[in-house]
Amino acid sequence: MKILFLGTGAGMPSKQRNTTATVLKLLDERGTFWMFDCGEATQHQILRTSLKPRKLEKLFITHLHGDHIYGLPGLLGSRSFLGGDEELTIYGPTGIKAWIELTLATSNTYIKYPLSIIEIEEGIVFEDEQFIVEAKLLEHVIPCFGYKVTQKPLPPELLISKTDALRVPRGPLLKQLKAGFDIELEDGRIVRSAEVTGEPKKGFQLTVLGDTRFCNNSILLSIGSDVLIHEGTFDQETSELARQYGHSTIIDAANVCKEANASHLVVNHISARFMPSDIKDMLAQVEDFPFPIFVADDFSEFEWQNGLLKKVENSER
DSSP: OEEEEEEOBSSSOOSSOOSOEEEEEETTTTSEEEEEOOOTTHHHHHTTSSOOGGGEEEEEOOOOOHHHHTTHHHHHHHHHHTTOOSOEEEEESTTHHHHHHHHHHHTTOOOOSOEEEEEOOSEEEEEOSSEEEEEEEOOSSSOOEEEEEEEOOBOOOBOHHHHHHTTOOSSHHHHHHHTTOOEEOTTSOEEOGGGSBOOOBOOOEEEEEOSOOSOHHHHHHHTTOSEEEEEOOBOGGGHHHHHHTTOOBHHHHHHHHHHHTOSEEEEEOBOTTSOGGGHHHHHHTTTTSSSOEEEOOTTOEEEEETTEEEEETTSOO
16 A cells, blocks of 8 residues: 655645645555545646556545645546546535536546545445445534545455375465365365464554544544544634644644554644754654654655555665
8 A cells, every 4th residue: 555645735825835646556455546635737747657547446535625635527428538437436515516526527537437425424335345435524614524434344364384295286276265265176185274374463543634623533534543634724823823724733642642542743734834854844843753753745655564664765766
């Protein structure tokens, strides 16, 4: 699993940061990617990466402020022009369906692929054999959701040394054992899957929060997450502005991560008032928290592997 930030700014684009868009790369798991929010010029940002819009499978909108949705019409149209024919599902608050349909109709934008728009409430908004996605309302100035993605337990590792010792031939029988089925060999012996496989592996948990003040639902949704993506529009010195406009400081984000016992924190949605030289000072405000904290830039990419989140250097541009 990889996370790529296409836009990490707040409110409006700046020279350093585009408006909000975050990609969850599931190319190994599903051959697709998911996106959280789609700020203005997101499709331009995609052009600077290896992402293919036709591989976009699901798009989760946190709320209907422009810096989180104004990139949608262009991206939806371009996905069609570029040969995307697989269904795309968009999840978001009440009003997202009417806004998208009116925008596409008014601009006479023709979409060649099936487009499903689901207006959500709190609870599980998606589940299949691989993933569960849960949503909770946050505390912003308009209805705004956070999303938690939980990967279901992975199949156990097949212990080849044990299957070799039992003289199980390579091929389809090994696949059956790995999938949890017992098999019968040609000589009549029964080999049980539990005897030649390890324990099922825990999947990852990722929480992506929309714009929010510090609130209890942020903590509840983030409990036990391997990675928490939390807005940090303001810093300690501008905390009153954060409260006034329904946002968080980087310290608020770190406190949510701490209370939820999440493992890693990535802060995004940074106000344009903060220059690149200010980020070091922001990080200094949270240096005493006992978990890794990153501030994402546009095109920052992180990889989740073996229980650790690592920043991938120069992977997309």
